[in-house]
Amino acid sequence: KAGVTQTPRYLIKTRGQQVTLSCSPISGHRSVSWYQQTPGQGLQFLFEYFSETQRNKGNFPGRFSGRQFSNSRSEMNVSTLELGDSALYLCASRPGQPNTEAFFGQGTRLTVV
């Protein structure tokens, strides 16, 4: 079974630009969550999608948005990039039931200059 795949792996953007990150979950998994990882801040929850609907949302500004497609693939968009958005963005997939193991992708390293 293929694991969780994130593209691209690395991205460099300029302040003010927007960016779209992609996550393909494990086949059969319907839940995709997104996290921002920065040194000292751990894994901060952005949002979770299940069956194309946002099921939960963390405390991030509206510049961070996402969506999920009918094949469970998910995209995350960040508009009007700020220097502080530089981070590793991880997605994680789960079958759908809440209390199950989350499988992480390798992440997308976003650098804003």
Next chain:
Amino acid sequence: GENVEQHPSTLSVQEGDSAVIKCTYSDSASNYFPWYKQELGKRPQLIIDIRSNVGEKKDQRIAVTLNKTAKHFSLHITETQPEDSAVYFCAASPLELIFGTGTRLQVFP
């Protein structure tokens, strides 16, 4: 929403010693508590998890304890080895997974 606090942020032990990492959570609706290990440059991976109907779970050198009344849960690693060196994250789940800020464990030979 759920808030998870994790201590210590760094932990250094001698090979063969035990290591303990502690977490507290705020949402009494949380009923699933996994622990993830993240090695340098790699993705986080589940090492053990516990559900709220269980007080303790063990898997070889790793154990997790849960005190629902106090909203505490802990990871215990015995007979530590250099390959245990990594960042460890606890998490609590009312529905979504909320993580602590991580503990960097260093095991010195």
